[in-house]
Amino acid sequence: MVFQIQISRFNSSNIIWVGNYSTTVKQNQVLHWSWESELPLECATHFLRIRSMVDDASFPKSTIWSNWSSWEKVDVQDSLGQDTLFVFPNDKLVEEGSNVTICYISRNNQNNISCLLEDEQINGEQLDPHVFAFNLNNVPFIRETGTNFYCQRNKTVKGIVLFVSKVLEEPKDFSCETQDFKTLNCTWDPGRNTDLRKHASQRYTLFEFYSGEKKLCKHKNWCNWQITQDSQETYNFTLIAENDLRKRSVSILFNLTQRVRPMTPFSVSFETVSATNAMMTWKVHSIGNYSSLLCNVELYGEGRMIQQHNVSVKVNGEFLLSELEPNTKYTAQVRCAYDKHIWKWSEWISQSFITLEAAPSVALDVWRNVKSKPGSQNVILFWKPLSKFHANGKILFYNVVVENLDQPSRLEHYTIPAPANGTELSLDQSSYEIRITANNSVGSSPASVIVISGNSTEEVEEEKIKGTEDGFPVSWKPHSGDVLGYVVEWYDCPQDQLCDFQWENVGPGNTSIVISSDAFRPGVRYNFRIYRISTKRIAYLLEKKTGYSKELVPSTKPQVVMNNLTPHSFTLSWENYPTESQPGFIQGYHVYLKSKARQCHPGFEKANLPEITDDPLCCKYKIDNPEQKRFIVENLQPESFYEVQVTPYTSAGEGPGEAFMKVTTPGEESHKLIRILLPMIFCILVIMIACYMKSQWVKEKCYPDIPDPYKSSILSLIKSKENPHLTIMNVNDCIPDAIEVINKPEGTKIQFLGTGKSVTELEFTKPAYLYLLPTEKNSSSPSPCICFENFTYNQAASDAESCGHVLEPPFVPPSQLGLVTSSESLLKTLEKSYMNSLEEIPAEETNLNYVSQLASPMSGDKDSLPTNPQVPVHCSEYKMQMAVPPCLTASPLSEKSSLSSVTLLDQDEHFH
């Protein structure tokens, strides 16, 4: 039958929906039909009527619609209760993206109702005076606790929670497998979760088509299915995912034997592990009678797979792992699969083991460093540690056996504990054979043999080589003789330090090798020595090489010294510049010369340096010989200013130089003057030195010591006669009475008081001697004076080199002159005595003493001459220095003993 249904809203005439419902009916059957209104039914009165028609070909006459039933009213508002505000639908579940209509019913006429969706106020459509509707389109998922919609009026709030669910997805990666033919484990990816509070309805169901069985799964991503015993091989599973809003399904069809994934093997162990073999055993879970597994065995060593094997296993698996390395840790793992159809491998299970040790398999790589001393030789042995591959275990010690080849019976054994990589031996000048072995807990390695020859005094030329990015290409001339091989040795460190001693063995057929090392640094000089190893294992030095992996510019600046400066040249020298310690081979030097000249000097070329400008002109001279450390800059202009600099250079370029030296060439005249002055100064110096050396002789010749009056024969004579207690000669006892002038030149006029002429009229062109002679005993003069010539002040005496007593023409006061005149005869006597006493005075007693001058009461009183010029005046005044022997100055001068003086009125020279 077909039923036609009409639905009206608010009133029966407002038909909002018409639909047909066809179904097969039976007698007295109650039919159920549902219709869902987009507007909650609580918010509006709905009316419904229905009519029917037989829709059956066997009843063609009945194909007429029946009459409409009366309108059935659906109104739930009366049953809502006494509240004045309602919001519908309550707790509705919808899918994300669907459209929803929400309404509220207000039983008051107040219109101050505000409605908010997630705290945002929204406006609705008024359906009737009490009902407002809100259409929400494409609602989003916000949270699992639902989307809140509420309306407020005064203190009343009413709301609903709209549960927006995510859309249920179709399960992905649905598959089933068995490990034991008893249980099928089915897994899938459920996708996103659609469950909400109050609506946790997402569920999964397994349905097997052939058996018709169904199972509700407890989990959302896997489910176990029990395999029946009826030997069903083919399965058709349908996985049904559903929630309250949607249902989805996915199916798979498979043969059970093609969905076997064995369980992980267990009880993996290793039996009879030796140095090179190990027996691996394991067990597998049975998957049924007559079934076998294919197991995959992999062997890993040092992180990489080195062996892989397939083994067929029923219950217990075993495999012999061979070709293993001694004392090595290995990891073996195994997994299995159903051998009839490999669907999936089981999980891996792994286990590690270590093989046993074995004796070291190769001889040590040994080299030596020999330093000969007188009568002995110091041998340092080096060896490279064996690789783990060759050591076959932990090396415990090294054995060194030293045999004296000249005395074969003598053997010396040394044991060097590991991890040493060398030892030092002090041997005599004999030849020795040294055998070195490495030892672990199992045994010894083959011996390395090296022979030390007692007389190894090879000297070869050193040759320069150039390093490249790949290393140092070292080659040597082939040796036509017994050659076991070659050894190239070098030091990784800059100096020849043993810390980084390296060597490489080269076969007898090779004469070149590229030496590379991470330790090589640019600017460091490395020295290489090539040895030939004879068949007797004696090393002979073949060649020496030296070079840089990369040359750098010189690192230090030369200390340049300038000398030989002339008006036209000067010399530069830098003798102390260390060429060997530079970070490259010094190829030469550049001499830069700045001058105000417009052209460079011959041999120089204009320097093109960025930091050098053309003003002043800078020229460069290139010295190609690194050993030439002296350079003469020539062709210069006198009295000109120059700047000069010397910089070394290598193949890498020019190094640093000191700052430009500033030079100003001297003029021609000054240069000549220097040529004259220098010899003169030299000559004067020579004379002065000679005089100094002959000073004693000159002294004796030119100004001998004044004789000691105490030792005078005259003094001794007086002492003996009158006063034996006197220690000094009393001048009263010595009254000069005459002056004798010797060598009086012509024209010289000396007027004595006795002649009546003034002394000022006297003129002396040449000095003359004054001899003070003692007066006679009966002389009436009470104070005679004695005078000695003062050689110290007699310049003429030294000039004449005759040491003659020179008497200057003095200004003589009349009284004194008178006194002198009266003592003339005495002076003559004194002269003789004096000269005799000089000969008697020892040299050390002939020093001169100078008695200071005293003011004379007569001085300055030229006019007050004594009335009696014949009476001598006391000589208590000294106006001039007088040289007297030390004996005369020993006692103070008394009035009685005051000396009279004869003053020669020359400006500078006085004689007493």
Added chain:
Amino acid sequence: MGGCSGDYQALLGQLQQQMALMQDTSTLLDPFMRLEGLDKLRFSEHCTERPGAFPSDNALRTLGRRDFLRMLSSTLQRVLHRLAVLQQHLPETQDLEELGVARWNILGLKNNIYCMSQLLGGASELAPTTAAPGTSPPPTPAPDAFQSKLQGCRFLHGYHRFLHSARRVFSQWGSSPSRRRRQSPVWPQLDLERKHRPSRRGKRLVFRVRLTR
């Protein structure tokens, strides 16, 4: 005293600190409202405590110490059940962690209340709390979801207010467990009044500084 501390001051201090922590709405109410999406209603009148849901401030003050402890313990027990219901209604994937923490804190608080009751001589009236925090009450028919959210908000609001009031009561307790006196709703003011008023009996009153309401 079993596992209880006999140090009254330490126990009282611990009770006050626990309540100071638990009365803070950020420990439970605020995260709950965020989870339910009702932040805007958090401070509205629709989220205020329903009268009678928890003992009022005055009611707590009028109680003697032992009665107060008894009331506190029984109320917290009801809170535990209600929190379990709330947790039940939350979705599995968004379990409110703070709910579980709050339940553990209530259990600890109840144990301290039991110990304090022992100190005051009323141990038999209260039993120590040993219930596991994960035990849930049987599911009860819930009202519609929106009303449930509002009820949860009101309940938690009352819960925090109740703890705040109880803490204030604890803060008025004396320094000795043996000191007993009947407290009145206005006794803080009385304390201050007594401070300035000479005793008629000439007895020396113990001075206490209390905050007035």
